[in-house]
Amino acid sequence: DQQVKQNSPSLSVQEGRISILNCDYTNSMFDYFLWYKKYPAEGPTFLISISSIKDKNEDGRFTVFLNKSAKHLSLHIVPSQPGDSAVYFCAATNTGNQFYFGTGTSLTVIP
Amino acid sequence: NAGVMQNPRHLVRRRGQEARLRCSPMKGHSHVYWYRQLPEEGLKFMVYLQKENIIDESGMPKERFSAEFPKEGPSILRIQQVVRGDSAAYFCASSPNRAANEKLFFGSGTQLSVL
Numbered sequence: 001d002q003q004v005k006q007n008s009p010s011l012s013v014q015e016g017r018i019s020i021l022n023c024d025y026t027n028s029m030f031d032y033f034l035w036y037k038k039y040p041a042e043g044p045t046f047l048i049s050i051s052s053i054k055d056k057n058e059d060g061r062f063t064v065f066l067n068k069s070a071k072h073l074s075l076h077i078v079p080s081q082p083g084d085s086a087v088y089f090c091a092a093t094n095t096g097n098q099f100y101f102g103t104g105t106s107l108t109v110i111p
Numbered sequence: 112n113a114g115v116m117q118n119p120r121h122l123v124r125r126r127g128q129e130a131r132l133r134c135s136p137m138k139g140h141s142h143v144y145w146y147r148q149l150p151e152e153g154l155k156f157m158v159y160l161q162k163e164n165i166i167d168e169s170g171m172p173k174e175r176f177s178a179e180f181p182k183e184g185p186s187i188l189r190i191q192q193v194v195r196g197d198s199a200a201y202f203c204a205s206s207p208n209r210a211a212n213e214k215l216f217f218g219s220g221t222q223l224s225v226l
Contacts (some may be wrong), residue, residue, distance in 0.1 A: 006153075032212050043115070043202055043217035044154070051212055089154060096209045098144065098167050103153030 003027050004092050006102035014110050019077040021105050023090035026071065030092040030100075035064060035075045038087045038104070047088075048075070080109045113138065116185075117203050117218035124193045125226050132188040132221045136205030142166075143186045144215060145178060148200045160186060193225045 005024045013019045021035075031052040036044035050057040050064045050073070057064050063076045077084055087106045093099040116135040124130050136143050145157040156170040160180040171178065175193075180186040190197055200222050204215035 034214055036217075041219075041222075043117075043204075043219045045217070046214050049212070049214060091215075098156050098159050098170075099204075099215055100156065101146070101154040 002103075003030075004090060004100045004102040006090060006105050008105050009103070010106040010108070012108045012110060013080045015082055016079045019075075019080045019084065019107055019109070021075040021077075021088050021090075021107065023073045023075075023102055024071060025073075025092050025100075027092070027094075027100075028068075028071065029094045031094045032092070033064070033066060033073050034091045034093075034099070035062075036089045036091060036101075038089060044089055077107075080107075082109045082111050085109045115140075115203055115205050115216050115218035117201075117221050119221060120219065121222050121224070123224045123226060126194055127192050130190040130193050130197070130223055130225075132190075132201050132203075132223070133185045134188070134203030134205075134218060135185040136203075137207075137216055140205035140207050140216070142206045142209055143180050144204045144206075145186075145188050146202045146204065148202065148220075150199070154202065157188070190223075193223075195225050198223055198225045 034049040035047040037047045038044040048062045048064050050066050066073045087104045089104045090102045091099045143160045146154040158171050158178045159167040175191045177189045200220045202220045204217045206213045
């Protein structure tokens with residue numbers, strides 16, 4: 001039962017343009033959402049998060065949007081840079097329980 | 112402050128052998144999670160442990176897999192009688208507690224190859 005879904009396995013974007021990565025979830029009890037970035041042969045690293053009481057959180061070039069009614073979140077990267085090329089995982093949890101991860105979206109930023 | 116340490120980075124086993132994967136959480140972290148990533152797939156939850164307790168093992172296969180997080184020492188994920196399908200990257204993550212808005216910190220993973 002995949003509670004967190006990333007329906008786009010891959011995305012290619014020109015350098016300098018916006019990258020939009022999407023994520024859907026099914027469990028309305030989730031109260032905290034996170035994005036992780038993963039390079040090959042490395043562990044995932046935390047990128048940005050958002051609490052369910054907010055609908056937007058911004059950190060530099062990265063912004064996460066949460067639409068609770070649609071059970072959807074997205075990660076915007078602008079402007080995209082070649083170093084952003086990686087696999088991005090979204091994750092969701094409710095306090096005290098495990099973290100559920102999506103299947104990842106491989107982002108390629110073309111110079 | 113050292114991050115989450117996993118060893119070995121690479122582990123090769125023949126079918127039927129045992130694999131032991133170790134994870135030392137970040138200093139001050141008492142919660143450990145194990146995830147498995149199969150080729151071309153996402154991160155699949157396996158088990159969530161606190162010191163000396165298994166909190167959630169709903170993602171663990173019923174046979175051959177076990178995990179522990181003793182009072183002293185690293186967390187261990189043990190796979191007995193490995194099969195080729197166990198070949199995957201195994202990631203450990205830790206958090207200080209499970210208060211609201213706590214994030215996970217991941218190790219670099221152990222790549223298990225079963226011949």
